[in-house]
Amino acid sequence: MPRAVDHEQRRFEIVAGLWQIVAEQGIEGVSLRTVAARAGVSMGRVQHYFGTKDALVVAGIDLLVKRAVIEYEATEGRPPGDRLLHILLQQIPATEAGRIGVTVWYAYVAKAMTHTAVREILAEATRVGVEECTRHIQEADGLDEAEARSHAVELLALSDGLTLRALIGDITAEEAEALIRACRSRPRGS
Amino acid sequence: MPRAVDHEQRRFEIVAGLWQIVAEQGIEGVSLRTVAARAGVSMGRVQHYFGTKDALVVAGIDLLVKRAVIEYEATEGRPPGDRLLHILLQQIPATEAGRIGVTVWYAYVAKAMTHTAVREILAEATRVGVEECTRHIQEADGLDEAEARSHAVELLALSDGLTLRALIGDITAEEAEALIRACRSRPRGS
DNA sequence: CCGATAACGATGCGATCGCATTGAAACCTA
DNA sequence: TAGGTTTCAATGCGATCGCATCGTTATCGG
Numbered sequence: 001m002p003r004a005v006d007h008e009q010r011r012f013e014i015v016a017g018l019w020q021i022v023a024e025q026g027i028e029g030v031s032l033r034t035v036a037a038r039a040g041v042s043m044g045r046v047q048h049y050f051g052t053k054d055a056l057v058v059a060g061i062d063l064l065v066k067r068a069v070i071e072y073e074a075t076e077g078r079p080p081g082d083r084l085l086h087i088l089l090q091q092i093p094a095t096e097a098g099r100i101g102v103t104v105w106y107a108y109v110a111k112a113m114t115h116t117a118v119r120e121i122l123a124e125a126t127r128v129g130v131e132e133c134t135r136h137i138q139e140a141d142g143l144d145e146a147e148a149r150s151h152a153v154e155l156l157a158l159s160d161g162l163t164l165r166a167l168i169g170d171i172t173a174e175e176a177e178a179l180i181r182a183c184r185s186r187p188r189g190s
Numbered sequence: 191m192p193r194a195v196d197h198e199q200r201r202f203e204i205v206a207g208l209w210q211i212v213a214e215q216g217i218e219g220v221s222l223r224t225v226a227a228r229a230g231v232s233m234g235r236v237q238h239y240f241g242t243k244d245a246l247v248v249a250g251i252d253l254l255v256k257r258a259v260i261e262y263e264a265t266e267g268r269p270p271g272d273r274l275l276h277i278l279l280q281q282i283p284a285t286e287a288g289r290i291g292v293t294v295w296y297a298y299v300a301k302a303m304t305h306t307a308v309r310e311i312l313a314e315a316t317r318v319g320v321e322e323c324t325r326h327i328q329e330a331d332g333l334d335e336a337e338a339r340s341h342a343v344e345l346l347a348l349s350d351g352l353t354l355r356a357l358i359g360d361i362t363a364e365e366a367e368a369l370i371r372a373c374r375s376r377p378r379g380s
Numbered sequence: 381c382c383g384a385t386a387a388c389g390a391t392g393c394g395a396t397c398g399c400a401t402t403g404a405a406a407c408c409t410a
Numbered sequence: 411t412a413g414g415t416t417t418c419a420a421t422g423c424g425a426t427c428g429c430a431t432c433g434t435t436a437t438c439g440g
Contacts, residue, residue: 003437026304028218044389103303110300113293114216126360157351234419
């Protein structure tokens with residue numbers, strides 16, 4: 001057996017460099033060399049752990065989703081209304097770190113249009129998001145499944161749209177958050 | 191004076207090729223050579239009319255926005271509720287051509303995160319969109335300016351979010367349209 | 381202590397990139 | 411018809427790309 005290194009840690013270091021490049025220059029800026037340089041490692045190392053540029057890019061969105069899931073699971077046990085708001089507000093760029101994360105996210109949304117593997121990861125993530133939100137709305141508001149789901153899709157879409165506007169600079173993060181809270185607590189007709 | 195050609199026409203032919211490349215391969219797929227090949231012209235021609243790759247890319251979003259504005263202006267004279275729905279529903283990918291257009295649009299949204307000129311074009315376009323929607327809501331529903339604007343931002347964000355979901359395949363175009371119509375006609379609390 | 385093997389760093393290769401340059405048609409004016 | 415100007419095709423260049431390959435180092439079971 002050779003030298004034992006923390007495989008997960010190595011991969012994370014490299015993916016962190018990838019995220020920085022994507023946030024600053026978009027996925028266009030990603031190359032084995034630029035990511036290696038940003039992560040402060042050799043290009044050989046990147047190749048060793050990811051093999052191919054495409055695999056590296058896919059690993060980037062995969063890890064991003066996994067992190068978001070872990071953050072969400074940390075809210076387990078809190079009241080359904082809180083957990084719902086966590087999902088709706090998590091991606092609104094309040095902090096600088098959050099802004100980077102959500103910038104990377106939307107870079108991958110665009111990538112998903114032309115890349116099957118990325119699209120499937122995002123589709124699965126949004127599917128789970130709708131499921132969880134539907135569940136929380138059912139619990140919190142006592143709606144039936146169909147009504148709750150329609151409300152969930154609406155709230156999630158609103159969150160997406162407002163996040164985009166906050167990223168472009170059209171509105172502030174505070175305005176986006178206020179609009180989501182207002183829409184979430186507004187009573188709906190059938 | 192030399193050979194007289196239709197400058198606008200030439201530029202449009204090339205940009206049409208650009209849009210196809212962007213829809214199929216994303217902005218990553220754009221190069222002077224690939225666009226020239228897709229448009230069926232020589233690379234020299236592309237250089238002659240746009241000079242630089244960056245200028246070509248910017249021209250792509252510029253023309254896309256101008257086309258949307260022209261389509262919208264064709265609705266002049268129609269009732270405000272119709273014009274509002276035109277803006278809200280225009281980008282929902284109902285037809286294949288519409289799908290290509292909106293795919294290109296979101297490719298540029300991602301590009302805007304790292305490209306100042308693109309960001310400013312998109313910011314101006316969304317600003318105008320909010321203004322127009324606000325005006326129509328005021329006229330149609332008799333709200334004051336602040337309420338109408340908040341409603342406009344909400345409806346536009348919802349439209350954005352639902353469009354994204356329709357693109358990824360999460361929901362159908364019909365479901366997206368139905369949700370927008372429902373939310374638009376739903377009475378709001380203060 | 382010694383081979384076997386994982387973990388790389390370094391380097392080379394062919395392809396593609398953006399862009400500058402060059403020169404030849406094509407066309408209008410005088 | 412002579413000349414000036416626009417249009418544009420062709421080509422060359424240096425840089426960068428993804429990826430394959432090769433050699434070295436470090437580590438641990440036997």
